[in-house]
Amino acid sequence: MRELFHEIGSTLRQNKLRTALTGLAVSWGIFLLITLLGAGNGLMNSFRGNMDQYVSQSISVEGWRTSKPYAGYKENRRIQLDQRDLEYTNGTQWEGTIENVISATASSSVKLTLEGRHADGWMQGQMPRQQEQDKLQMAAGRFLNDQDIREQRKVMVVSMAHANILSPGNPEALIGQWVNAGQIAFRVVGIYHTNEQDFRRSCPIPYSTYKRIYDRSDKVESITFTVDGLNSLEQHEAFENEYVGTLRRMHDVAPDDKRGIWVTNGYTENLQMNKAAGLLNTALWILGMLTLISGIVGVSNIMLITVKERTHEFGIRKAIGAKPGNILSLIITESVVITALFGYLGMLLGMLACQLLDKTVGQRGVNIGFETIHMMVNPSVDVNTALNATLLLIAAGTLAGMVPAWKAARVKPIEALRAE
Amino acid sequence: MALIELKGINKTYNNGQPLHVLKGIDLQIERGEFVSIMGASGSGKSTLLNILGILDNYDSGSYHLDGTLIKDLTEKQAADYRNRMIGFIFQSFNLIGFKTAVENVELPLYYQGVPRKKRHELAMEYLDKMGLSPWAHHFPNEMSGGQKQRVAIARALITQPQIILADEPTGALDSKTSVEVMGLLKQLNKEDGITIIVVTHEGGVANETDKIIHIKDGMIGEIEENTRHDAWGGSIIK
Numbered sequence: 001m002r003e004l005f006h007e008i009g010s011t012l013r014q015n016k017l018r019t020a021l022t023g024l025a026v027s028w029g030i031f032l033l034i035t036l037l038g039a040g041n042g043l044m045n046s047f048r049g050n051m052d053q054y055v056s057q058s059i060s061v062e063g064w065r066t067s068k069p070y071a072g073y074k075e076n077r078r079i080q081l082d083q084r085d086l087e088y089t090n091g092t093q094w095e096g097t098i099e100n101v102i103s104a105t106a107s108s109s110v111k112l113t114l115e116g117r118h119a120d121g122w123m124q125g126q127m128p129r130q131q132e133q134d135k136l137q138m139a140a141g142r143f144l145n146d147q148d149i150r151e152q153r154k155v156m157v158v159s160m161a162h163a164n165i166l167s168p169g170n171p172e173a174l175i176g177q178w179v180n181a182g183q184i185a186f187r188v189v190g191i192y193h194t195n196e197q198d199f200r201r202s203c204p205i206p207y208s209t210y211k212r213i214y215d216r217s218d219k220v221e222s223i224t225f226t227v228d229g230l231n232s233l234e235q236h237e238a239f240e241n242e243y244v245g246t247l248r249r250m251h252d253v254a255p256d257d258k259r260g261i262w263v264t265n266g267y268t269e270n271l272q273m274n275k276a277a278g279l280l281n282t283a284l285w286i287l288g289m290l291t292l293i294s295g296i297v298g299v300s301n302i303m304l305i306t307v308k309e310r311t312h313e314f315g316i317r318k319a320i321g322a323k324p325g326n327i328l329s330l331i332i333t334e335s336v337v338i339t340a341l342f343g344y345l346g347m348l349l350g351m352l353a354c355q356l357l358d359k360t361v362g363q364r365g366v367n368i369g370f371e372t373i374h375m376m377v378n379p380s381v382d383v384n385t386a387l388n389a390t391l392l393l394i395a396a397g398t399l400a401g402m403v404p405a406w407k408a409a410r411v412k413p414i415e416a417l418r419a420e
Numbered sequence: 421m422a423l424i425e426l427k428g429i430n431k432t433y434n435n436g437q438p439l440h441v442l443k444g445i446d447l448q449i450e451r452g453e454f455v456s457i458m459g460a461s462g463s464g465k466s467t468l469l470n471i472l473g474i475l476d477n478y479d480s481g482s483y484h485l486d487g488t489l490i491k492d493l494t495e496k497q498a499a500d501y502r503n504r505m506i507g508f509i510f511q512s513f514n515l516i517g518f519k520t521a522v523e524n525v526e527l528p529l530y531y532q533g534v535p536r537k538k539r540h541e542l543a544m545e546y547l548d549k550m551g552l553s554p555w556a557h558h559f560p561n562e563m564s565g566g567q568k569q570r571v572a573i574a575r576a577l578i579t580q581p582q583i584i585l586a587d588e589p590t591g592a593l594d595s596k597t598s599v600e601v602m603g604l605l606k607q608l609n610k611e612d613g614i615t616i617i618v619v620t621h622e623g624g625v626a627n628e629t630d631k632i633i634h635i636k637d638g639m640i641g642e643i644e645e646n647t648r649h650d651a652w653g654g655s656i657i658k
Contacts, residue, residue: 003530013516316514319475320575321503321531322495414475417514 004399024301027346029295033288034350040284060224064262070254083218101225102127113180119165121203125210141175141190156186157204159194196364300400307404315416324409337400343393422448428481443638456618456626459635469619497498507576507584511591513568515560522556525575530557566597583615602628
């Protein structure tokens with residue numbers, strides 16, 4: 001084996017320009033593939049990251065305004081969900097499908113006061129699981145719990161933005177303090193994270209407490225739940241048609257009026273996003289493969305020329321005892337060495353380019369008002385993919401060398417010797 | 421049995437028009453002979469040499485080399501026989517340009533799987549025999565024609581073949597160098613007892629050998645015993 005590499009080493013050194021050109025074709029192909037995939041991953045990561053803040057694995061329905069007249073009602077009628085809808089959702093009909101049902105009350109504007117300091121917010125009656133739904137990260141204390149609901153406690157969770165105003169310098173000290181919300185005092189039990197651009201100013205209080213103090217009606221603002229056993233877009237569509245269809249009937253909303261009752265389906269949004277991501281990924285792979293193929297064709301082309309150029313040399317080798325297998329392995333190994341060496345180089349350069357993308361485009365955020373979106377997040381290709389692509393290229397390099405090598409191995413020594 | 425035994429060798433080339441090149445060649449060459457095959461161009465002498473060297477195959481007849489029938493061999497077998505039994509010397513030297521003298525000489529042993537170090541030692545030994553040790557690490561294009569041919573002879577000898585086949589070995593050399601190269605072959609034949617077959621169209625070259633086989637129109641003509649080296653009036657080369 002070492003001998004073979006020595007042989008190849010000397011021919012490669014002898015033909016520096018040819019080696020460099022072949023290598024360039026290969027390196028360029030793999031470089032583009034890796035860079036494309038890396039940029040694609042970065043784009044997808046950013047897409048996912050931006051979506052993750054708002055999309056959760058749940059379905060939520062809210063009353064909205066109708067967009068068309070129906071059942072004797074005019075359009076633009078406000079639809080209000082109520083206890084009946086909640087009961088329907090919790091009903092035995094949906095047992096095994098709908099789980100973890102939570103509801104929230106309307107939110108009302110509130111002014112929080114503590115020792116002469118004021119902060120504005122939106123008070124809303126919520127259930128403990130709402131924290132997960134809204135993806136609230138606790139900075140201090142806790143979120144609402146079941147006991148708060150059961151005992152209709154006057155407790156409240158506020159944002160860090162509120163805490164900074166009400167307890168400047170030491171926001172955590174707000175935990176346990178009684179804050180005036182309008183006429184009624186609530187004890188702060190938790191503070192959730194907000195950053196500077198965050199627009200969230202909600203002040204969750206127990207659902208039961210809100211109902212008892214502010215709203216004794218059976219109105220429900222939103223119903224949120226998780227579902228089990230629905231795996232495809234089609235299944236979700238069928239479920240939405242039946243579940244939301246019933247709600248529409250209950251509220252005299254036209255069956256095809258999407259605006260009357262607003263559905264936010266985190267599952268289908270995720271499914272669609274995955275589909276889009278998959279498409280993007282496939283497109284990038286196809287593009288990358290095409291560039292790879294051009295690299296491989298380059299190798300094959302140059303190997304063909306090489307074999308033609310070296311026919312006389314192969315004739316000499318055969319005359320002094322080289323078997324067809326020797327010639328075959330000489331050419332194929334040369335092809336593999338070139339593709340492996342330059343493929344690896346291209347892979348490294350591609351990964352470097354991904355790093356560069358991360359340092360430039362990846363760091364640049366676009367401010368869209370209330371938060372900053374990054375064009376690319378962590379644009380990179382995992383080492384496995386990169387290695388696989390390189391291995392694929394090497395395999396293709398072998399294949400590319402195969403045809404010319406076969407030709408060279410089969411030519412008769414006497415004919416090869418005659419070639420000049 | 422003779423080292424080389426040809427019986428009724430026929431060879432026809434089919435390049436558009438069939439060309440009957442060898443028409444029933446019968447020939448025996450004994451071990452240790454120094455023979456030349458002479459003929460005009462187109463007489464079939466090169467074809468005969470190619471068949472003897474297992475570089476080409478023949479259509480009918482039989483060819484025994486050292487008792488082995490050389491017929492319908494696979495490329496692999498042919499390569500193996502060439503490697504172990506035959507040493508080639510060509511008119512245009514046929515050295516590999518990007519290899520040094522010593523690497524060229526080593527190459528046949530590379531195909532025998534001889535380890536690198538031993539190969540190198542042997543190659544240096546044979547180059548030394550040819551008086552070329554100082555040139556061992558030079559490339560062919562840095563050497564004179566005579567030096568190149570001596571490298572080629574070292575390469576032909578390194579596998580200790582049964583026969584050396586030389587195809588117009590002096591064709592590309594001046595007369596002084598030609599005399600040297602022929603002297604070298606003669607010496608190899610006399611001292612090491614190697615069977616040598618030289619193909620040539622030059623009387624002077626043929627005269628250096630002990631037996632001259634004339635070939636004409638694909639058939640063996642006269643076979644001259646030439647131990648006194650007075651054929652062609654004892655003419656000197658060129």
